[in-house]
Amino acid sequence: MAATQDGPDRTRLIGGPGLLLVWLYGVMVVGAVSRSAYQIATEFDRAPLAYSLSAAAGVVYGFITYTLVRGGETARRAALVCCAAELAGVLTVGTWTLVEPSAFPDATVWSDYGMGYLFIPVLLPLTAIHWLRKARSEQRPAS
């Protein structure tokens, strides 16, 4: 671990509130990836767009989880970008599903702003962005 460029004392992103974030992101990874894998394998033709979007969401969640666990400044920035992309995705797809339901014969993870997942998909990036920004300001005096 110490061989990586950030060194052994890179910012820990999974301490405190970060732990809860990692856990929730982990849940979303399992949820989105397994759901889309199953749907793509069994009934892809029914709603290709919806299932592809779910798979993309799963990949983004997976990457954010990895960066949070890894820690460090580079990972923190990458996670911030991904959280912003995730938020944009939730808002776009959420609005899209409300404006034009016919494009989505079946639900995605991000349908109706993630209502089927207790709105976790829209709350999670907001919390994560807040946490990641805070992690930067706290890192300076600590190191």
Added chain:
Amino acid sequence: MLDVLMLVTGVAALLLGVWCGWAAYRDQPTKDWHFIGMAVVTLLALVQLIAGIVQLARGEKPEQGTTIFVAYLLGAFACVPAAGFMSLGERTRWGSLTVAASGLVLAVLEVRLYDIWGG
């Protein structure tokens, strides 16, 4: 039989969530008693997993498909212990809150399981 198990596991998970949420509110890490609570909930989920597989082996069909049913059974089983192990490394209120969240997620999973089974 499976319906009752789902109900009991769901309620137990909710109680665990409230209990650990209370610990987090009082700024406490998870303690031995909490881990015993997690073990009880995990045991219930394990019994549910086995009972579900036995039902499938007997030829019963879940309403929304066998694959989804088994995936949810496994997810329900792994949910609380995963958070429990994470809280071992985080001896603050945030460890407790993570376990509390896992209890709520498990309760939601139980509701979904009930729908998938078609009880």
